[in-house]
Amino acid sequence: MKTILVTGGAGFIGSEIVRQLDAIGKYKIKVLDCLTEQIHGKEPDTSYLYSFIKGKCEFIRGDVRNFDVVDNAIDGVDYIIHLAAETGTGQSMYMINQYNEVNIMGLSNIFQAISLKRKKHTVQKIILSSSRSVYGEGKYECPNCGIIYPRSRRAENMAHGDFTIYCELCNEPLKLLPTTEDSLTRPNSLYAFTKLAQESMIQTMCHAMDIDYTIFRFQNVYGTGQSLKNPYTGILSIFSTLLLDNKDINIFEDGKESRDFVHVTDVATAVIRSIEESRTNGEIINLGSGTGTSVIEIAKTLKAIYNSSSKLHITGDFRVGDIAHNVADITKARKLLQFTPSVSLKDGLTDFCRWVLGQDTDNSRYEQSLSEMEKSGMFIRHS
Known part of the structure; x- marks a missing residue:
């Protein structure tokens, strides 16, 4: 029986991967996770996500930054699904060392451990x-200049309520196109930089060590189990906790910014299919729905489902580094993995809200998170 190590396997996406792997029944499953408070709360042993994987795997509580823990965890492992990471673009811009240590050095520890085992390692x-x-x-596409990969929007324009993306060459407004895997990479947050650095490390070291790899670029993954305690990621969780308390919602920018939402079960299924699908070896693959949905649409949908009396305020506030839009081209995923999103956004949101109603919610850290970002200059309130 092959052994799979899922780092970050007690997290939102990881726990769903573990659930599906357990249901398949053909692999031995190991999970390495530190059960961080930001995700699991002050009593992680009782958290929803950790409880979700209990009995389904060999669980190792430890940090990917600890080399000895990683070295022991990869013993006898055939496949590694590396999910362990700090997430959140805003927080990454002022917790720089933390993001570099976890995201870059954590992956580095995996390769160091493999290297020291030399030919004795089993990682395929x-x-x-x-x-x-x-x-x-x-x-994007410019009517005058063709395909354009614009830099980050200017804070001074956004501060005046202009959230449009313009061509850097002729200053014309640009038309959004689905992002293909061969698109130019232009990270505009420390988080994005660390993910791109991980990709480069994977491509370099796996080639040198004769290890196969697949890199997935996830879009906005959502679904039951999404952390309701982390105020730095996931607008569905943030909006839900506020709506259930009938607190007003601050809709950033003009509310028209869009994201590509893909359900966690679809993401987990695709990741698992790639384990032994040789056609995905050496590939970078987008995983999304291929459809953009605006933030104001999401807020209105959630408000209706919860029957909340909260008011939705489009404030013009913004976070430095946030993107305007996000739609993936998922042609490659369809071709290599027969990937077709099976959960519609409507059904997925309804199911998510039903789950949230059965959980303890806490929005006390939301304003604190905004205050932290404001102090660092990464969150700007519209005057």
């Missing part, structure tokens, strides 16, 4: 969870 393939954030603003 590493699957990396990267992010669409490596594209920056993504792919």
Whole structure:
């Protein structure tokens, strides 16, 4: 029986991968996770996500920054699904060392451990969870200049309520295109930089060590189990906790910024299919729905489902480094993995909200997170 190590396997995406692997029943499953408070709360042993994987795997509580822990965890492992990472673009811009240590040095420890075992290691393939954030603003078309990969929007324009993306060459407004895997990468946050650095490390070291790999660039993954305690990622969780308390919602920018939401079960299924699918070896693959949905649409949908009395305020506030839009081209995923999103956004949101209603919610850290970003200059309130 082959053995799979899932780093970060007690997290949102990892726990769903473990659930599906357990249901398949053909692999021995190991999980390495530090059960961070930001995700699991002050009593992680009782957290929803950790409880979700209990009995389904060999669980190792430890940090990917600890070499000895990683070295022991990869013993006898055939496949590694590397999910362990700090996430959140805003937080990464002022917790720089933390993101570099976890995201870059954590992966470095895996390769160091493999290297020291020399020919005795059993690792055949590493699957990396990267992010669409490596594209920056993504792919656009200019009526005059053709395909453009714009840099980050200017803070001075956004401060005056202009959230449009313009061509850097002729200053014309740009038309959004689905982002393909061969698009130019332009990270505009420290988080995105660390994910791109992970990709480069995977490509370099796996080639040198004769290990297969697949890199997935996840879009906005959502679904049941998404952390309701982390105020730095996941607008569905942030909006839900506020709506259930009937607190008003601060809709950043003009509310028209869009994201590509893909359900966690679809993401997990694709990742698992790639384990022994040789056609994915050496490939970078987008995983998304291929459809963009605006933030204001999401807020209105959630408000209706919860029957909340919260008011939705489009404030013009913004976070430095946030992208305007996000839509993936998923042609490669369809071709190599027969990937077709099976959960519609409507059904997925309804199911998510039903789950949230059965959980303890806490929005006390939301304003604190905004205050931290504001102090660092990464969150700007519209005057």
